[in-house]
Amino acid sequence: MNQLSYKQLIALPVIIVILLIIYSSYLMSRQLEEYARFSHQEDQLLTLNHAVHYLENHGTTANIIQQINTISQITGKRLTLINLQGEVLADSALKQEEAEALENHGQRPEVLSVIQNLNSIGISWRYSNTLKTNLLYTTKSLQINNSTLLLRVAMPQTEVYQNLSIYRTLFYISGTIALLIVTGTGLLIAKYINRRIEEEHQVLERKVQERTQEISALNDISALFSACTDYEELYLILTSSCQQLFPKASGALAIYHSSKALFTNVTSWNLNNSTTHHTFSHDSCWALKVGRPYYKKINAIGCAHNTDHQLAANQLCIPLTARGETLGLLQLYSDEHNYLELNRTTLSTLGENLSLALAGLILLDELRTQALHDPLTGLFNRRHLDEALKSEVSPAKRNNTQLATMMIDADHFKRYNDIHGHDAGDYVLQALSKSILEILRSEDIACRYGGEEFVILLPQTSQQDSIEIAKRLRRVTRNTSLQFKGKTLPNLSLSIGITIFPTDSATENNILKQADAAMYHAKQHGRDQIVCYGDIQT
Numbered sequence: 001m002n003q004l005s006y007k008q009l010i011a012l013p014v015i016i017v018i019l020l021i022i023y024s025s026y027l028m029s030r031q032l033e034e035y036a037r038f039s040h041q042e043d044q045l046l047t048l049n050h051a052v053h054y055l056e057n058h059g060t061t062a063n064i065i066q067q068i069n070t071i072s073q074i075t076g077k078r079l080t081l082i083n084l085q086g087e088v089l090a091d092s093a094l095k096q097e098e099a100e101a102l103e104n105h106g107q108r109p110e111v112l113s114v115i116q117n118l119n120s121i122g123i124s125w126r127y128s129n130t131l132k133t134n135l136l137y138t139t140k141s142l143q144i145n146n147s148t149l150l151l152r153v154a155m156p157q158t159e160v161y162q163n164l165s166i167y168r169t170l171f172y173i174s175g176t177i178a179l180l181i182v183t184g185t186g187l188l189i190a191k192y193i194n195r196r197i198e199e200e201h202q203v204l205e206r207k208v209q210e211r212t213q214e215i216s217a218l219n220d221i222s223a224l225f226s227a228c229t230d231y232e233e234l235y236l237i238l239t240s241s242c243q244q245l246f247p248k249a250s251g252a253l254a255i256y257h258s259s260k261a262l263f264t265n266v267t268s269w270n271l272n273n274s275t276t277h278h279t280f281s282h283d284s285c286w287a288l289k290v291g292r293p294y295y296k297k298i299n300a301i302g303c304a305h306n307t308d309h310q311l312a313a314n315q316l317c318i319p320l321t322a323r324g325e326t327l328g329l330l331q332l333y334s335d336e337h338n339y340l341e342l343n344r345t346t347l348s349t350l351g352e353n354l355s356l357a358l359a360g361l362i363l364l365d366e367l368r369t370q371a372l373h374d375p376l377t378g379l380f381n382r383r384h385l386d387e388a389l390k391s392e393v394s395p396a397k398r399n400n401t402q403l404a405t406m407m408i409d410a411d412h413f414k415r416y417n418d419i420h421g422h423d424a425g426d427y428v429l430q431a432l433s434k435s436i437l438e439i440l441r442s443e444d445i446a447c448r449y450g451g452e453e454f455v456i457l458l459p460q461t462s463q464q465d466s467i468e469i470a471k472r473l474r475r476v477t478r479n480t481s482l483q484f485k486g487k488t489l490p491n492l493s494l495s496i497g498i499t500i501f502p503t504d505s506a507t508e509n510n511i512l513k514q515a516d517a518a519m520y521h522a523k524q525h526g527r528d529q530i531v532c533y534g535d536i537q538t
């Protein structure tokens with residue numbers, strides 16, 4: 001629908017106001033006429049009363065006609081003296097002989113009513129045949145020298161209408177002024193409303209534009225999030241996006257470590273560096289406790305994890321969850337009044353996108369772990385061993401250090417399975433893997449090579465040191481008590497082959513062959529022993 005102009009908007013109310021004014025003018029005019037007639041009648045009755053009173057006190061039969069004429073001159077009204085038979089005795093508007101020649105007034109309504117009741121006052125608005133004009137007649141009885149007479153006062157109605165026309169003129173002038181004021185005010189109000197609507201419209205348009213830009217920016221961020229292949233990339237995009245989209249806010253991202261049941265800040269922006277690496281528990285955040293975003297206004301209760309930013313006016317914590325699991329916490333701080341509140345929807349959407357991205361990375365991690373690990377023992381698998389060999393040989397070559405490779409095989413494992421069952425075999429392989437991990441350093445790499453065979457890469461390790469490690473492993477394996485389904489299982493013996501790069505002239509391609517050859521040699525010579533490839537070559 002086309003927008004109406006403010007003139008169109010006020011046209012209908014103005015027409016209604018004008019009609020109302022015309023109608024009320026008509027009513028008012030009638031009221032004014034009533035009022036004018038009433039006030040003139042009152043005025044005339046006052047004159048009549050005064051005249052009667054005066055004549056009763058000062059009038060005599062001899063001077064009555066003169067008195068009437070005098071009063072008429074003073075008041076400007078016509079006075080007529082009539083007897084109870086209706087005969088006119090005197091009239092201030094006529095000569096005495098003309099007055100006496102007048103027809104009997106006994107049937108005039110204002111006279112007749114007083115003749116019938118001497119205490120009453122006769123009033124009549126009518127046409128005067130004598131004066132040829134409309135008059136207001138009022139009549140009252142009076143006592144002069146013990147005789148009862150009637151005094152009639154008359155006044156032309158033209159006076160009434162003169163006053164009425166003054167009243168009307170005043171009314172129309174004030175009405176026109178009022179109409180002009182009302183119309184002018186209406187126009188101004190309509191103009192003001194129209195301007196406000198226009199402003200509101202512009203504000204809305206601006207908001208829609210901003211929201212569209214925000215949505216587009218969020219889409220871009222979401223696309224970048226989903227393209228991330230590692231956490232560092234994700235943190236970088238989050239930090240730069242938040243700084244760009246919400247320049248008046250600072251913030252941090254914490255990741256949940258289920259193993260420790262703790263959150264650790266992994267990145268932050270516009271905050272001091274101590275925020276990153278800050279660790280806190282689930283209970284120290286209201287958002288985590290209630291399971292939905294928590295917005296803290298100024299002076300409200302803040303979260304306990306927010307130790308450095310307790311003074312920030314506003315704080316918004318958004319739990320990051322996916323498939324019902326808590327993955328992390330997005331924290332935002334701002335000293336700008338209402339800033340976070342105004343951007344809450346966008347920040348929540350950002351939080352949702354971030355949750356999805358984190359869930360994607362966790363899944364990717366799980367897939368990577370599955371792809372590179374052996375499901376039974378949790379050690380690296382053969383695929384990872386190939387990669388690890390390449391990445392360990394290079395630094396050994398570059399730094400001229402030794403890389404020890406150990407091939408471990410459980411002795412007579414087939415028999416073990418046959419006697420104690422496949423499940424017990426699995427259990428023993430898991431126990432052996434645990435023992436291997438226990439004796440290794442963090443930089444060592446343990447892999448399940450296949451079946452009951454294991455390979456360990458020991459960077460920067462000499463033959464002597466690797467023999468010590470192998471001995472320790474055999475000792476631990478021998479001494480570990482194996483309890484399975486209420487039974488104590490016998491311990492395994494191990495045959496271990498060792499080769500040292502580059503001492504044993506091994507190359508990247510034959511390290512495993514040499515370790516296998518040494519292990520095979522151990523098998524051939526009675527099992528349960530450690531053989532170094534270098535020793536069987538000499």
Ligand SMILES: Nc1nc2c(ncn2[C@@H]2O[C@H](COP(=O)(O)OP(=O)(O)OP(=O)(O)O)[C@@H](O)[C@H]2O)c(=O)[nH]1
Nearest residue numbers: 409410411412413414415417422423425426451452
């Ligand atoms: N329980 C269990 N057994 C496995 C697994 N992988 C391989 N094996 C068994 O390990 C046994 C290996 O047998 P062999 O290669 O003959 O070797 P061995 O019996 O250990 O004899 P030597 O190596 O000569 O001492 C086979 O019976 C396989 O079935 C596994 O994941 N779990």
